[in-house]
Amino acid sequence: MTMVKNKINRRKFLELFSTATASTAALLTGCKQKPNEQQLIEDEYKTQIEPPTDKMTYRINPNTNDKVSLLGYGMMRLPTTDGKAGRESRAPLDQEAINHLVDYAIEHGVNYFDTSPAYCQGRSEAATGIALHRHPRESYFIATKMSNFAPATFPHDESVRLFQNSLKNLQVDYLDYYLLHGIGMGGGMEVFNARFIDNGILDYLLEQRKAGKIRNLGFSYHGDIKVFDFLLENHDKYHWDFVQIEMNYLDWRHAHEINERNTNAEYLYGELLKRNIPAVIMEPLLGGRLSNIPQYIVAEMKQRNPERSAASWAFRYVGSKPNVLTALSGMTYMEHLKDNLLSYCPLKPLTDEEENFLYDIARKLVGLQTIPCNDCKYCMPCPYGLDIPGIFVYYNKCKNEGTLPQDTEDKEYAKLRRNYLLGMDRSIPKLRQANHCVGCKQCEPHCPQNIRIPDEMQKIDAQIETLKQEMLK
Template identity: 65%
Template structure:
């Protein structure tokens, strides 16, 4: 996080500027997301197209943009987020958003069969298929949450459908989606172990149809620890975790099921497993902090948005491969 004119801050100093992350966790300091009218922003100068930061994936040597595009919130024709609306996705706008992202160096796009009420993969595939396949990295997930999808046949069918929707013949980053949710290890075993699906995915990676295999973690820390304890066997290429400057040490104050990002990142780092970051803005709340917190940040760097501090905090860790942002509006 180096900057000119002695404005550089390390992560510890940044937390001191905020007066301690614990203070930021209270409901009065995190009032929630602004609506799209309040948060509308138009750049007043040209945005440079040659200043993206890239990180190298040690498994495949992929050169991944430090800002990744989360495809959970594509816009609808009614100008809402498709995460919450059943209206048709505005494919023309999705294409334009992807065009702008790629023009500015973004090359990592994260989707799932579950996103946008089941429509994200198709919209993402249409937008990205207009580019050469080596221009982008696509991440999707085996989102077999419902017990009806826990059979080997149903899970593998979901996996194959992702290829169809995304219009690809290989997937760059495939995640076991939401491990630790529900009944923890019992549910994980039902979704991926007892039915042989994890063995199937490991074979798919060996065959090259999956280039990197990992998981996204939510909930039961026992599942996270168990999967890392078998790293020599599974050889996870990456893991997706929730990390921001509140969750770093105070995750349980936000959600009692969460685990401090300091622990999650530390366990990945000591094993050399790259981290993919979700929720860098804590569901948007860190773009709309209380006025006295915003004033401290603006005093330090008046030209920087409040949200940019959260992104830079997440991206400052050397083991982070990319930081995801679900961007709905231009």
């Protein structure tokens, strides 16, 4: 289907990509690897697959008739000069790399770019503005947010300043899509009222929409369903042009089962569909978890379609829902961008049978009982130095791979125990591990997944302490 250099087909690419993923996993567990082997695999991949430039699937926003690319570029994981993502590194953002990614995305039909004053430790908007300003204004849609999370930004003048800074940083006179950021993420209606109602900022944003400074006004939802329901019950008053929700084939029916404080996407999407409010989708891969699922599940996917990655199944799932305007993906590297483009250039909608297949996989994933961390790092920095997402990512990785030491009767138990403890020390510095959590709960209100973080840290710490004591016997 796609022309490739060196006569390597997509099936071969996926084998290489799987090898790359395995190599990364090996690093996390302390296995040795040849220098630059991972980079060589990624560089080879970059020359192997080229998505078509004229096959992007688009959706029409019924409120403004915007023709929006089904793949949206999430600007929260922009590359830095040290090769990491901007949300986890203080190194300068790599503007040249960002420009190249944005140019490539636009060349291949992407026209929706989603950012926030909070992304990449406050640096995303400016970098996004630099990259996009080099293109005709009518060739892209910019989405950004009222990210007034800190109490110091609640006052009217401070929130207005955030809005005006967004225009300045993005180098634009108007914003195509503007969101109340993270409603329901912490504090319920009380915090929502403090951020948007009591200070008059929602009225101000409605005025900005009327004046043309905002073309589409919406909100992104995290957590407290009472806030979501309140805003939709008042749709006739606010006339939401779109709403951003977390949706994927796992969260469709199991979000509440995984964490009772979350809401199933089936309900969220259904409420928007009833009101004909377009849905913008975040976390189609659950922070990458649905692209790094257990290998025995990947094998089931490969049996059906050897040329499809695990990530492509997740993207096809959300894209197959007709009320989805665009699906956001935070793409740090070119290989991520290319693979996601191949899912939507063009979209091949799921059949009913394929959709049910994914729901079967979702039930299996729920049974793994991992911690629902998306590695978004909203909980960071921890005042006591913990690497909260790093601890959860390592735990989930071992859980998914079946290397978590649990059954003392297992003949491999001693080996699993040793590898787990060594891997934890290699992945997370000792001073940043779970035993240093004091239970202050400063992180909890910031978690979009509503994880009871101190409780989970206590469980992991107790498990590790038990494993260490067993080694001393």
